[in-house]
Amino acid sequence: MRKRHNAPAGGAMPEIELAAQQAIAAAGGDVVVALVTVLARNAELGRELALSRVAVSNGFSRGWHKSRPQW
Numbered sequence: 001m002r003k004r005h006n007a008p009a010g011g012a013m014p015e016i017e018l019a020a021q022q023a024i025a026a027a028g029g030d031v032v033v034a035l036v037t038v039l040a041r042n043a044e045l046g047r048e049l050a051l052s053r054v055a056v057s058n059g060f061s062r063g064w065h066k067s068r069p070q071w
Helices: 013-026 031-055
Strands: none
Touching: 013 031
């Protein structure tokens, strides 16, 4: 795998690039389809997380959802 010029520092990049390549391969090589699929899944997970914040008490979650940054 070649080094990206704008790659973030740290050791996670190879795993992220591998996941990106797998998503593109699963989309039949279409990068736009892969990106839309990933963004849709991210939105779905965000909705699930929002539901869990309502359903789970602050004590049970040990306060983790209160410290989440607001985008």
